[in-house]
Amino acid sequence: MGTRSIASISQQLRKGAVTSAEVTRHALDAIDQVNDRLNAFVLVDPEGAMRAAEQADRILSSGSGAGPLTGVPVGIKDIIHMEGLPTRCGSPAYPDEPSDGDAAVVARLREAGAVMVGKTTTHELACGVFSPPAANPWDTARIPGGSSGGSGAAVAAGMVPMALGSDTGGSIRIPASVCGIAGLKPTFGRVSRAGVETLAWSLDHIGPLAATVEDCAATLQVLAGHDPADPPTEPSPPPDYSEHLGRGVDGLRLGIMATPPFSPMQEGVERAFGDAVAHLEGLGAHVVPLDVPELTFTLATEFAIVGPEAAAYHRGLLRRAPELITPGIRELFTIGTIMPSTHYLKGLGARRIIRDALRRAFDENHLDAAITPTLPATAALADQEMFDYGVMEEDVTSSYVRTTAPFNLSGQPALTVPCGFDRDGLPIGLQITGRPFDEATVLRIGAAFEATTSWSEHRPPVRVDA
16 A cells, blocks of 8 residues: 555545545654654654544545545644644754644644645755754665655655645755655645744745645645735635646746756756656746846845844744754844845845746736746755855755745746656756746646656656565
8 A cells, every 4th residue: 555646545535445544654754664663754643543533444444535635644734833733943942842832834734625635844944954853765865855854755755645844945945856856835724824824924835745746736736825824825716736736837938947046957957857848848838038137136035034034033932042052043143134125125135036027028928828847956965054166066955945945036937847867876857937826837737747657757766565
């Protein structure tokens, strides 16, 4: 019995071929089997998970009242509140006291019947791309990305078919890419962030890391919708995200972005990206080169916003126990407290310029989506500080964030899907970005690519029953 996809588990559950108690026990056993090597979960709740599974089985056996995720085990990033469990945010500064309520996304998952098995590892305060002590199941000497690294590792290793993550500058797509799975950052305002610990309130997004694009769509269907507790959420009801998954890409117009900040990139990434673009063209898509020069200011703009917003949110922690925050993160937050307000306002202005430039590029080129490499490099070693691209050296964080953060700044939906491997056997991701609130088209393109290639079928060396 596998835990690879939501779709396959749900089908088995509804046919009566398996019970949720069996599936959940398998997931818990899987965590026991490989978590000591991957540290993907920081907290496991076997009693709560089995109670939820038994309730799911009662609903399934009754023949009515089942939700779209009834009986399916999932993981929750440890910055998202779950009633009765602590939220530690990967930091010794956070207490072990249990949360007194569910985040909105957890409440929606419960309502849909999902079984929460535990909390996944996050980079401290959701502010980083390494997520220690979590490891990458393709090579445990390498990072699983961040800050949702535990979620990426858990799904890739087959512990659960889906785990929630957050994304402020790439923290869903980075781990999904380096772990070889699908990951979706929805449009800003598509999914409620109420009950989630903040990094930067104007950039934070919540979304799924999952075994397949179909699973991302199924999860988004549950999560999407207005929440009065998070005012920016879109008031109009979301569409049916599964409706067009099988329609392919024939006739769609795709902008191909391979200039800075998406270049330079590693040779293996460049080759895989070129092959992926050619594959989409072979499926009938019209591809056009796209260059948005304003995106070269992505990193400066991203950190001009993250620093002050994170410092404002964590100002009490900075005063009370600064020594409990890792020095690099503490430095970013401290700089945010002393940064002139004009600098933050310039960051907001630059974000508006970037957002408008991207939307103008979509309109002028009549694009349905834009295609980029998710990251310019594959998984770094745990102690690696720099990537060498030949024409330049760049620190790991900047390398990863420069290709993902443009779409946090613009608020557009962005999906990563596996598109190849480098010479070391490490996964490479393809990023698909769409118009605001058009996740349906992004998912449609990702599903078409996934269905006509075999990259998503590969399994890492460290996995369940391996």
